[in-house]
Amino acid sequence: MAAIVEEGEVKIFLEEFHNYRGPGRRRAGFYNPALEIDRDLNVAFCAYAAKNGARKFLDGLAATGIxxxxLAKEIGNIEVEINDYNPKSYELIKKNIELNNVDAIALNENLCVLLQRKRYDYIDIDPYGSPIPFISCLFKALKKRTYLAVTATDTATLCGAYKKACIRKYHSIPLRRMASKEAGLRILIAYVAKQAASFDYGFKPLLSYSWGHFFRVYGIMERGAGKAERSIQNIGWVVWDDGWKLLNFEKIDSKPLAGPMWIGKISEEDVVNAVKEIVEKKEMKRKKELMKLLTFIKEEISLPPLYYETGKVAKDVKVRQPKLQKIIDELQKKGYDAGRTHFMLNAVKTNAPYSVIKEIFT
Ligand SMILES: C[S@@+](CC[C@H](N)C(=O)[O-])C[C@H]1O[C@@H](n2cnc3c(N)ncnc32)[C@H](O)[C@@H]1O
Structure with a gap:
């Protein structure tokens, strides 16, 4: 049944409303209400990008145009183009632009074609499944500096349920046993950075996270061979040496378990702080939840990469799972960094060797 939904400061007309819990079904004018929080964060990140000089924004795979x-309604003083190749979506986008009386341009093109003839300061790639088909056609549309947002919903592939598909598509071996979500996100970032380097662009992730069934990365593309060189210094491998070690190509001397993947920071503290400040000032239905996510992301920046799932460690040492906070306190008492992660609520990030973690469990 047709419906009008309200989200943020806008109203969106839908041909049909579906209250999806997971990824939802592919159909013209697709709208998933569960992702409101993701779109709230999108508005906040774009407000940050606009403050930092971005003017021309592209919602490249728009569905309803939401x-x-x-962006057009809640940020202001920016140019917004909204594109979808599906003619029904295009009609819906035009209708929704009119309904909200915003200054935005609807386009009805194959994104890869559009990206060959126009340039933007911000490009949003929010596909069904993998963003891979859109990454290699991106580079002509980039300016000297262009912000990029990329979603991937093929998390089963990136997290190792389909190892062969991950190798075939992302050219990386995924992690399956533990920490597979963070490893999957890092594989996605590395893929984008490697493609960027081939076109002499450096990619830097600014705010990255996993939520429900998808990964999302906000980053910046910067033109220059030097930028590209520096960016790919952050690509390496995971080895197991009494715990996770992430090493770049030169330092590898044992058989890697997974990779290549991004081994540098996946979010930047100044950006997360700026986005948090913007969220704080805005009215949002799920603001508390979003602030919690941003706080997690911020705290994780200073913690070691990857994590140990407490249920799996407990199984390994054949004991009952201790309370997470107790494990963190014990590790910190011993002088190690330790903390929680948004990737998995029952997991610990730490630089302690696995033998020490196991001792704490017993
Ligand atoms: C996941 S939906 C987008 C959801 C939307 N961004 C949101 O937040 O609600 C993906 C959209 O991409 C469109 N699409 C897929 N391939 C495309 C292409 N090559 N060019 C343009 N649009 C495309 C589909 O028609 C679909 O509407």
């Missing part, structure tokens, strides 16, 4: 319409 992301672009929210």
């Amino acid at each position: 992301r672009g319409i929210r």
Whole structure:
């Protein structure tokens, strides 16, 4: 049944409303209400990008147009183009632009074609499944500096349920046993950075996270061979040496378990702080939840990469799972860094060797 939903400061007309819990079904004018929080964060990140000079924004895979319409309405003083190749979606986007009386342009093109003839300061790639088909056609559309947002919903592939597909598509071996979500996100970032380097662009992730069934990365593309060189210094492998070690190509001397993947920071503290400040000042239905996510992301920046799932460690040492906070306190008492992660609520990030973690469990 047709419906009008309200989200942020806009109203969106839908041909049919579906209250999806997971990824939802592919159909013209697709709208997933569960992702409101993701789109709230999108508005906040774009407000940050606008403050830092971005003017021309593209919602490249728009469906109803909600992301672009929210930017046009809630940020202001920016140019917004909203594109979808599906003619029914295009009609819906035009209708929704009119409904909200916003200054935005609807486009009805194959994104890869559009990206060959126009340039943007911000490009949003929010596909069904993998963003891979859109990454290699991106580079002509980039300016000297262009912000990029990429979603991937093929998390089963990136997290190792389909190892062969991950190798075939992302050219990386995924992690399956533990920490597979963070490893999957790092594989996605490395893929984008490697493609960027081939086109003499450096990619830097600014705010990255996993939520429900998808990964999302906000980053910046910067033109220059030097930038590209520096960016790919952050690509390496995971080895197991009494715990996770992430090493770059030169330092590898044992058989890697997974990779290549991004081994540098996946979010930048100044960006997360700036986005948090923007969220704090805005009215949002799920603000508390979003602030919690951003706080997690911020705290994780200073913690070691990857994590140990407490249920799996307990199984390994054949004991009952201790309370997470107790494990963190014990590790910190011993002088190690330790903390929680948004990737998995029952997991610990730490630089302690696995033998020490196991001792704490017993
Ligand atoms: C996951 S939906 C986008 C959801 C939307 N961004 C949101 O937040 O609600 C993906 C959209 O991409 C469109 N699409 C897929 N391939 C495309 C292409 N090559 N060019 C343009 N649009 C495309 C589909 O028609 C679909 O509407």
